[in-house]
Amino acid sequence: MAEMKPGEVGIVSGFTDEHLSVKLMEMGCLPGAAVRFNFKAPLGDPICISVSGYELSLRVEEAATISILN
Amino acid sequence: MAPNPRTKIALVGNPNSGKSSLFNHLTGLNQKIGNFPGVTVDKRSGLCTMPDGSAAEIIDLPGIYSIYPRSLDERIVSEVLLDHHSPNTPDKIVVVADATNLKRGLLLLTQIIDVGLPTILVLNMMDLVAKAGISYDFNTLSRKLGVPVVPINARNGVGLEELKKQLSHHVPAPEKSVFQIWHDAKAPVKEVRNLLEVDNDYEAYLFLEQPQSLTFLPKEKKNIVDEIRERYQFFPGKFQGAETIQRYSFIQDLLNDVTLKSTDHSWKKYSNQIDRILTHKVWGYLIFFGLLFLIFQAIFAWAELPMDFIDAQFANLSKYLKTALPEGPLSRLLAEGVVPGLGGIVIFVPQIAILFAFISILEESGYMARVVFLMDKIMRKFGLNGKSVVPLMSGVACAIPAIMATRTIDNWKERTITILVTPLISCSARLPIFTILIALIVPDEKALGFFNLQGLALMGLYVLGFVAAMVSAWIMKLLIQVKERSYLIMEMPPYRIPKWSNVGYTIIEKTKAFVFEAGKVILAIAIILWVLASYGPGDAIQNARQHVLEESKNMRLTKQGLEDRIAAYKLEHSYAGIIGKAIEPAIRPLGYDWKIGIALITSFAAREVFVGTMATIYSIGSVDDDDDATIKSRMREEVNPETGGPRFSPAVGLSLLVFYTFAMQCMSTIAVVYRETKGWKWPLIQLAYMTILAYLSALIVFQTLS
Numbered sequence: 001m002a003e004m005k006p007g008e009v010g011i012v013s014g015f016t017d018e019h020l021s022v023k024l025m026e027m028g029c030l031p032g033a034a035v036r037f038n039f040k041a042p043l044g045d046p047i048c049i050s051v052s053g054y055e056l057s058l059r060v061e062e063a064a065t066i067s068i069l070n
Numbered sequence: 071m072a073p074n075p076r077t078k079i080a081l082v083g084n085p086n087s088g089k090s091s092l093f094n095h096l097t098g099l100n101q102k103i104g105n106f107p108g109v110t111v112d113k114r115s116g117l118c119t120m121p122d123g124s125a126a127e128i129i130d131l132p133g134i135y136s137i138y139p140r141s142l143d144e145r146i147v148s149e150v151l152l153d154h155h156s157p158n159t160p161d162k163i164v165v166v167a168d169a170t171n172l173k174r175g176l177l178l179l180t181q182i183i184d185v186g187l188p189t190i191l192v193l194n195m196m197d198l199v200a201k202a203g204i205s206y207d208f209n210t211l212s213r214k215l216g217v218p219v220v221p222i223n224a225r226n227g228v229g230l231e232e233l234k235k236q237l238s239h240h241v242p243a244p245e246k247s248v249f250q251i252w253h254d255a256k257a258p259v260k261e262v263r264n265l266l267e268v269d270n271d272y273e274a275y276l277f278l279e280q281p282q283s284l285t286f287l288p289k290e291k292k293n294i295v296d297e298i299r300e301r302y303q304f305f306p307g308k309f310q311g312a313e314t315i316q317r318y319s320f321i322q323d324l325l326n327d328v329t330l331k332s333t334d335h336s337w338k339k340y341s342n343q344i345d346r347i348l349t350h351k352v353w354g355y356l357i358f359f360g361l362l363f364l365i366f367q368a369i370f371a372w373a374e375l376p377m378d379f380i381d382a383q384f385a386n387l388s389k390y391l392k393t394a395l396p397e398g399p400l401s402r403l404l405a406e407g408v409v410p411g412l413g414g415i416v417i418f419v420p421q422i423a424i425l426f427a428f429i430s431i432l433e434e435s436g437y438m439a440r441v442v443f444l445m446d447k448i449m450r451k452f453g454l455n456g457k458s459v460v461p462l463m464s465g466v467a468c469a470i471p472a473i474m475a476t477r478t479i480d481n482w483k484e485r486t487i488t489i490l491v492t493p494l495i496s497c498s499a500r501l502p503i504f505t506i507l508i509a510l511i512v513p514d515e516k517a518l519g520f521f522n523l524q525g526l527a528l529m530g531l532y533v534l535g536f537v538a539a540m541v542s543a544w545i546m547k548l549l550i551q552v553k554e555r556s557y558l559i560m561e562m563p564p565y566r567i568p569k570w571s572n573v574g575y576t577i578i579e580k581t582k583a584f585v586f587e588a589g590k591v592i593l594a595i596a597i598i599l600w601v602l603a604s605y606g607p608g609d610a611i612q613n614a615r616q617h618v619l620e621e622s623k624n625m626r627l628t629k630q631g632l633e634d635r636i637a638a639y640k641l642e643h644s645y646a647g648i649i650g651k652a653i654e655p656a657i658r659p660l661g662y663d664w665k666i667g668i669a670l671i672t673s674f675a676a677r678e679v680f681v682g683t684m685a686t687i688y689s690i691g692s693v694d695d696d697d698d699a700t701i702k703s704r705m706r707e708e709v710n711p712e713t714g715g716p717r718f719s720p721a722v723g724l725s726l727l728v729f730y731t732f733a734m735q736c737m738s739t740i741a742v743v744y745r746e747t748k749g750w751k752w753p754l755i756q757l758a759y760m761t762i763l764a765y766l767s768a769l770i771v772f773q774t775l776s
Contacts, residue, residue: 018311019307019555020557020559021311022138022307022310022311022314023140023557023559024559025311025314025315025318026135026136026138026174026177026314027135027174027559027561028173028174030314030315030318031315038345039345039346039349041349041443041444041446041447042349042350042351042354042355042444043351043447043448044447045446045447046443046446046447046456046558048345048349048443048562052171052173052174053170053171053173054171054174054561054562055561055562055563055564056559056560056561056562057439057442057443057558057559057560057561057562058557058558058559058560059446059557059558062557062558062559
C-alpha cells in the first residue's frame with residue numbers, strides 16, 4: 001500500500017505483520033475492503049487513507065504492511 | 071432490607087461517537103472527576119434523574135475502538151467490564167455508536183455483548199443518517215443482536231427521554247454470544263470458568279487474552295490464570311486477529327439485513343477541500359504556527375487582567391486577615407502561609423482555562439488530528455510522537471495538565487520521553503522571574519529601532535527552553551532502549567463545528583483537575599516553607615526586633631523601613647536562611663550568594679516563589695507592597711562586596727535566567743509525574759537531569775561572562 005499514489009484505490013488482500021494487522025482490522029481495514037490513498041503529509045509521512053467509510057492516518061511503514069490488489 | 075444502591079450506568083463507545091455529548095446531556099453540571107480505585111485514570115461520573123424520579127450514576131469511560139486496550143486510559147475499560155463482582159461493576163452498559171458508519175461501533179458492541187452485562191445500543195447522529203438517505207430496521211437490528219436499540223441525536227438531545235425510559239426498565243443480560251470461541255481455546259476457557267467462578271465463556275477467554283487487565287484479581291487467582299495459560303500455551307493476543315475477522319463477518323451480514331438503503335460510494339469522491347489547505351506543505355504549517363501564536367498571545371495577554379485581579383484579591387485577604395485575627399503563630403500561618411499559597415494556585419486558573427478552551431476547540435473541530443498528522447514525522451526524529459504536540463503546547467501554560475495530556479500516546483517510550491521533557495518548556499510560573507531579571511540586566515531599548523530588546527530576550531528564553539526539550543528528547547531516544555513498537559494508526563475525524571457546551575465542560579474539568587492536583591502539593595509546601603522561613607534555632611528570631619533596633623539606632627529609619635529590616639533579619643536567621651548559607655559554597659561558582667541561595671531553596675517547590683523571597687530578603691517586601699519597581703531598584707542597588715560592583719551583574723542575571731529555564735523547581739510537577747508513571751524512578755531521573763542541566767549551564771554562563 002506504501003507504493004500507491006494519491007487518488008489510487010485498491011482492495012486489501014492481506015497483511016505482512018501480524019501484530020499491526022490486529023489493530024488495522026479493528027479500525028475497519030479488513031481483507032476485502034476497498035481502500036483509497038487520499039494524500040500524504042507534507043513531509044511524505046504519515047499518509048491519509050479512506051477505508052470502510054472512515055479516514056485513517058498511518059505511517060508509511062505501517063501502510064507498507066498492508067498488501068493491496070489493484 | 072438493605073438500602074437500594076444507586077444504579078450504575080457506564081457509557082462506552084468509539085472516540086468521536088458523540089459519547090461525551092451524551093454524557094453532558096444526561097448529567098448536566100452534576101458531574102465530578104474521581105479516580106478509579108488503584109489506577110490513575112480520571113473517572114468522569116455524574117448523576118442523572120430517571121423518569122421514575124430516582125437518580126442513576128452515569129460513568130463516562132474513555133473512548134475505545136475495541137475491548138483490547140492499546141493505551142493506558144483504554145485499559146480501564148476492559149478492567150471495569152471484566153470485573154463482575156466489584157462495587158464498581160456497572161449495572162447497565164450503554165454502547166454509543168456513530169450511526170452514519172455503524173461497522174466499527176458494532177465491533178465494540180458485539181464484544182461487550184459477549185462479556186454478558188446488560189447492554190443497550192444507542193445509535194447517535196441520526197440527523198446525519200437521515201441526510202445521507204440511510205434507513206435502518208431497528209427492530210431486526212435489536213432482535214438479531216439481542217439488545218434494545220435507541221436512536222438519538224446527542225447534539226440537540228433528541229431521543230434522550232426514550233433512552234432514559236429504557237434505562238429505568240429492567241435490561242436483561244444478553245443471552246447469545248456473537249463470537250464462537252475456537253476449538254483449541256475451549257479447554258482452557260472451561261478451566262478458568264470452573265476455577266475462578268467466571269460468569270461466561272467470553273469473559274474467561276479475555277482473562278486468558280489480557281493478563282494486563284486483571285489488576286482487580288487477587289494474586290493467587292492471577293497465578294491460577296497464568297498457570298492455565300502456560301499449560302495450554304495460550305499466549306495473549308493469539309486469536310485476536312481471527313476474532314476481529316469473525317466479528318466483522320457477522321456485522322457485514324447483519325448490516326446487509328438491517329440497512330434499508332445503502333450509502334452511495336461517496337468515499338470514492340473523497341477530496342476534502344479543507345484538508346487540502348490545512349495539511350498543505352506551506353499553508354498547513356503557516357496556519358498551525360499562526361494558531362500557536364494566537365494561543366500564546368491569548369494565554370499571556372487575555373489572562374493578564376483576571377490574574378492581576380486574583381493577585382490583588384489574595385493580597386487584600388492576606389492583609390485583612392493580618393489585622394482582623396488576633397496576633398499569633400496560627401493567624402500568621404493563615405495570612406502568610408496558607409492564603410498566599412492558595413493565591414499561587416488560583417492565579418494560574420485564567421491561563422489554564424484559556425489554554426484548554428483552545429485545545430478543546432481544536433480537538434472538537436477535528437483539527438488536532440491534522441496537527442498530529444503534520445508533526446508526526448518531525449517529532450519522531452526526536453523520539454517523540456505526533457501526539458506529543460498537545461502536551462508540549464500545554465506546557466507553555468503549566469506542565470501539570472500537559473503531563474496529564476500525555477495519556478493519549480500509546481507508545482510507552484514516546485510517552486515517557488514526552489513527560490520527561492515537557493517541564494523544560496517555559497511555563498507561565500517562570501514569567502515573573504524572567505520579567506524581573508531581564509529588567510535588571512537588559513536595557514529597555516529598541517534594536518534596529520523596531521524590536522524591544524527586553525522582549526527579544528524573553529523570546530530567546532522560550533526558544534532556549536524549547537530547544538533544550540527537543541535536544542533532551544533526542545538524547546533520551548538514544549538512551550532508553552525498548553523493543554515495544556511505535557505506531558500511529560489514528561482516525562482522521564471529519565471536520566465539525568465544535569459543540570460549545572462540550573468546550574465549556576472540558577474547561578471546567580481541566581481547571582478543577584489542576585486546582586486539586588497541584589493545589590494539594592503547593593499548599594502543603596507553602597506551609598512547610600513558611601515554617602522554615604519563620605522559625606530558626608535559638609532565640610535569634612525572638613530577639614530580632616531588639617537586635618535591629620540597636621543596630622540601626624543611628625540610621626533614622628522610617629517605621630516601614632525598620633519593619634522591613636526586621637523581616638530581613640528574621641529570614642537570615644531562620645532555618646531557610648541557615649540552609650541558604652550552607653549551600654553557598656555550592657552556588658558560589660554560579661555567581662550567587664547566600665541570599666540568592668535562600669530564594670533557590672524557597673523556590674524549590676514552586677519557582678514563582680523566587681520573586682516574593684527576593685522581596686523579603688532585600689527587605690522591601692511587606693505583603694501590601696507589590697510594586698515591582700521597588701524590588702527592582704533594591705536589587706539593582708545591591709552591591710557585591712567582593713567586586714564592589716552590582717550584585718546582579720549581567721553575568722549573574724543571565725546565569726540565574728538560564729538556571730530557572732532548565733531547573734525543575736516545581737513540586738507539583740514531580741507529584742504528577744510520580745502519579746502518571748506510577749513510581750519514583752522517572753520523577754527522580756527527571757529531577758536529577760534537569761537540576762544538573764540547570765547547574766552546569768548556569769556555571770558555564772557565569773564563568774564565561776565574568
